[in-house]
Amino acid sequence: MRRHRIMGLLGALTLAAATLAGTAGPANAADPAPASAPGGESPPAEFGTDWHDPLTPAPPVARPGSRSCEVTLAEAQFRDFTPYRGSYAPPEGCGADQWAAVVLRLDGKVKGRQYDRLGHLSLGGVEILRTSTPQPSPDGITWSVEKDVTRYRDTLARPQSVEMLIGNVVNDTYTGVIDVKVTLTFYAAEGRTPAASDTPDRVLPLTAPSVTTPRNTERLLAEVYATGSGGGCEEYWYMTTPDAAPYSCKAEGGPYREVRVSVDGQLAGIAAPFPTVWTGGWSNPFLWYVTPGPRAFDVQPIRYDLTPYAALLNDGRPHRIEVSVAGVPAGQSGWSTPANLLLWQDEAREVVTGALTRHEQGDPASSSRWTPAAPGGEHRLDTEGGHRLTVAGHLDTSHGRVTTTVTRAVHNTSAHRWTEGENRDALTATWTDDETVTRGATATRTHRTYTMDGETTLGAGDRLRTVLSLGDRADTATVRGGRKVDSSRLDDRYTGDATYTANVPRDQRHAVATTSARSRLYGSSAPGGCYDRTVTAVQGTLTVDRRRC
Numbered sequence: 281m282r283r284h285r286i287m288g289l290l291g292a293l294t295l296a297a298a299t300l301a302g303t304a305g306p307a308n309a310a311d312p313a314p315a316s317a318p319g320g321e322s323p324p325a326e327f328g329t330d331w332h333d334p335l336t337p338a339p340p341v342a343r344p345g346s347r348s349c350e351v352t353l354a355e356a357q358f359r360d361f362t363p364y365r366g367s368y369a370p371p372e373g374c375g376a377d378q379w380a381a382v383v384l385r386l387d388g389k390v391k392g393r394q395y396d397r398l399g400h401l402s403l404g405g406v407e408i409l410r411t412s413t414p415q416p417s418p419d420g421i422t423w424s425v426e427k428d429v430t431r432y433r434d435t436l437a438r439p440q441s442v443e444m445l446i447g448n449v450v451n452d453t454y455t456g457v458i459d460v461k462v463t464l465t466f467y468a469a470e471g472r473t474p475a476a477s478d479t480p481d482r483v484l485p486l487t488a489p490s491v492t493t494p495r496n497t498e499r500l501l502a503e504v505y506a507t508g509s510g511g512g513c514e515e516y517w518y519m520t521t522p523d524a525a526p527y528s529c530k531a532e533g534g535p536y537r538e539v540r541v542s543v544d545g546q547l548a549g550i551a552a553p554f555p556t557v558w559t560g561g562w563s564n565p566f567l568w569y570v571t572p573g574p575r576a577f578d579v580q581p582i583r584y585d586l587t588p589y590a591a592l593l594n595d596g597r598p599h600r601i602e603v604s605v606a607g608v609p610a611g612q613s614g615w616s617t618p619a620n621l622l623l624w625q626d627e628a629r630e631v632v633t634g635a636l637t638r639h640e641q642g643d644p645a646s647s648s649r650w651t652p653a654a655p656g657g658e659h660r661l662d663t664e665g666g667h668r669l670t671v672a673g674h675l676d677t678s679h680g681r682v683t684t685t686v687t688r689a690v691h692n693t694s695a696h697r698w699t700e701g702e703n704r705d706a707l708t709a710t711w712t713d714d715e716t717v718t719r720g721a722t723a724t725r726t727h728r729t730y731t732m733d734g735e736t737t738l739g740a741g742d743r744l745r746t747v748l749s750l751g752d753r754a755d756t757a758t759v760r761g762g763r764k765v766d767s768s769r770l771d772d773r774y775t776g777d778a779t780y781t782a783n784v785p786r787d788q789r790h791a792v793a794t795t796s797a798r799s800r801l802y803g804s805s806a807p808g809g810c811y812d813r814t815v816t817a818v819q820g821t822l823t824v825d826r827r828r829c
Contacts, residue, residue: 323821327780327791330419331820332570334559336577337799337813338772339806341383341426346473349374349466353384354401354444358458363445368403370437374468377437378475381467384409384427386460391420393786394456396559396568398509399446400618401462405485406435407618409462410505410579412558413446414572415565416456417820418786425577429464430476431622434483436464480622490598491621493590495631498677499624500590503581504603506539506553506617514614517607518555518709518732519696521661525650527698531609534648536665536692538606539617541584543592544599547641549584550669552690552713553605555732557750563736564746566778566793570817574752574772574797581620585717587684588673591634607646607665628678638672638685658697658704666691685718706735722765726756738782745779756803768803794818 349371356364370377386409394416401409408429414421429436446458469475480501484491493500508514513529520531541549556575559568568576586601593599603617626632646665653659672685694709713728734748751773758766778793796816803809808829816824 321821323818323823325792325819327566327569327789327793327819329787330417331421332817332822333421334414334423334568334570334572334577335815335822336572337797337815338578339799339801339811339813341428342381342807343383343465344380344467344473346380346470347374347468349468351464351466352461353403353464354442354460354462356444356460358397358399358446358448358460359450361445361447363443366442367439368442369439371466374466375470375475377433378469379430379433379436379466380469380473380476381428382430382433382436383465383467384429384462385465386411386425386462387422388413388424388458388460389420389422390414390416390456390458392416392418392455392457394448394450394454394458396565397446397448397458398507398558398616399444399460400505401442401444402485402618403432403435403442404438404440405487406432406483406620407485407505408432408435410507410581410618411446412509412556412576412579413458414559414577415569417569423577427578431479432483433476433479434481436466481625482621482623484621484623486601486603486619486621489602490600492596492598493593493621493623494625495594495596496626496629497590497594497623498587498626498632498675498682500586500593501622502541502549502584502586502601502619503622504539504541504551504584504617504619505579505581506551506603506605506615507556507579508537508553508605508615509556509558512612512614514608514612515558517553517614518694519705519707521696522648522650525659525661526700527659527661528702531607531612533607533609533646534661534663535694535696536607536646536648536663538644538665538667538690539582540604540606541586541619542600542602542604543586543589546639547669548586548589548601548671549686550667550688550690551582551584552692552711552728552730553582554580554752555709555711555730555750557732557748562734562746562748563744564778564780566780566791567746567748567776567795569793569820570822571774571776571795571797571815573750573774585684585686586621587675587719588636588638588671588686590632590675591673592636594632594634606644626677632675632677634673634675634681636671636673637683638670640670642668653700658699661694661696663692663694663696682720683718686715688713688715690714703738704735705737708733722758722760724756724758726754729753742782742784743779744782745777747777748775750774766804768801768805770805771798771800773798792819796824 731751780791810829
C-alpha cells in the first residue's frame with residue numbers, strides 16, 4: 281500500500297496508514313488542542329493504547345415494527361486470503377418473499393496491529409456488501425455496519441451459496457485477526473406494515489461475459505461496486521500524474537477516471553467514481569480511528585438506468601454487458617467492479633418489445649497540465665475532464681408505450697501541488713455527476729458533488745501532519761407533469777487534523793488528532809423529513825455527539 285515518498289519515510293509500522301485522499305491547511309499550525317468529552321471526561325494529551333470504537337454519523341437503517349426473523353449469514357475469522365463459504369436458506373415464519381424490509385448487519389472486532397482491509401459478501405454470486413475495516417488499537421476495537429438489502433429480495437427468497445472475504449495477513453508484525461459476524465433480519469409484511477414496494481423481480485450477477493435477461497423486462501438497472509483499491513497507485517487514482525511530472529504515482533493520462541457500462545460494445549452509461557478514502561488514508565491512520573470517511577464502511581454501488589436498452593436485451597439471446605474504468609493505464613490493475621442487474625418484469629406480457637431510439641455522446645475530455653516547480657517551490661498539476669451521454673428508448677408494455685430517456689454528465693477538476701521529495705503533498709478536487717431519468721411523464725434529477733481538499737506535510741523532527749476535508753452531497757428531485765412530487769438532500773462531510781512522529785515505534789509517535797463527521801439528510805429519505813448528526817473525536821476520545829432536527 282505504498283504511495284509517495286512521504287509514505288516511504290514512514291517505515292513498516294506506519295504502512296498501515298497507507299491510503300490516500302486530499303488535504304488542505306497550514307503546514308506549520310500547532311497540534312490540535314484537547315476538548316471536553318460529552319460526559320465531562322477530558323481527552324488525553326495524545327493517543328494511548330486504546331480509543332473509542334469507530335462510529336459514523338449516518339442515519340440508522342429504518343426498521344419496521346412488525347414481526348422479525350434473524351438468519352446468520354456468515355461467521356468467520358479472517359487471517360489470510362481464504363474466503364468463508366457457507367449456505368443460506370430463507371427464514372421461516374416471516375413470509376415467503378414479500379417482506380417489509382431486510383436489514384444486513386456486520387459486527388466486527390480486531391485488536392493489535394493491522395492494515396485496513398477491503399471485504400465483500402456475495403449471495404448466489406450477487407454482491408450485496410462491499411466494505412473496509414478500521415485499523416485497531418492495541419487493546420482492541422469493535423464496530424458494526426448496517427445496510428438495507430431489501431432490493432435483493434429475489435436472491436434472498438431462495439437457498440443460496442454464501443461467500444465472504446476480507447483478505448488479511450497475520451504475522452509477528454501484523455497481529456490483528458479480523459473477527460466478523462453477519463446477520464440478516466427479515467421484517468414481515470403484516471397488518472399495517474406493507475411489503476416493500478418497487479423491489480426488482482429479478483437480480484442477476486454479472487459474473488460471466490454475457491447475460492440473457494427475461495424477455496418481458498420493462499425496467500433495467502445496473503449497479504457497480506467500483507473501488508480503486510488493493511494497493512498500488514490506483515488506490516490513490518486522484519493523485520496520479522502523467523509520466524513527465526516527477527511524482528511517484530504515475531498514470532499516462534493523469535488522474536481523471538470514469539466508470540463506464542457498455543451493452544454489446546456500445547457505451548450505455550457513464551459515472552464519476554466516488555473518491556473513497558480508506559481507514560489508512562493520506563498516510564495518517566489517526567484521522568480515521570474513530571471517524572471513518574464517507575462510505576468507507578459501506579461502499580455504495582454506482583447505479584445506471586439501462587431501460588433504454590431493454591428492447592434490445594428482450595430478444596432472448598445472450599448479450600455482453602461490461603464495465604470498464606476509463607483513464608486507467610493499459611495493463612494497470614487496482615480496480616474492482618463487481619456488478620448486478622436489477623430487473624422489473626411486465627407480468628401481463630411474455631415478451632415486451634420496443635426500440636433504442638437515441639444515442640448521443642459528447643467527446644470525452646480530459647487534460648492535465650503540469651507546471652514545474654521553481655527552485656524551492658511546488659510542482660502543480662491542473663486537471664479537468666468530463667463527458668456527457670444521452671440514451672433513449674421505448675417499450676410497448678401492457679400499460680401502454682413507455683419512453684425512457686437517460687442523460688448523464690460527469691465533470692472533474694483538480695489541482696495537485698507537491699514539493700521535490702514530496703514532503704508536502706496537497707490536492708483540491710471536485711467531482712460532479714448530474715443525471716436526469718425521464719420515464720413517461722415523470723423525471724428524476726440527481727446532482728451529485730464529491731469534494732476533497734487537503735495537505736500532508738512531513739516537517740521538522742519527522743512530524744507528519746495531515747489536514748483534510750471530504751464532502752459527499754446529492755440533491756434529488758422528482759417532477760411529474762411539471763410539479764415537484766418528491767425531493768431529498770444528502771450532505772455528508774468530514775474534517776480532520778492529525779499529527780504524529782514518523783519512523784519511530786508505535787509508542788513513541790506522540791500522536792494528536794481532532795476529527796469530525798457530520799451527516800445531514802432532508803426530505804422523503806430522512807426519518808421525519810430531517811436528520812442531522814455530528815460526531816467529533818479528540819485523541820480518540822468522543823467529545824461531541826450532537827443530534828439536531
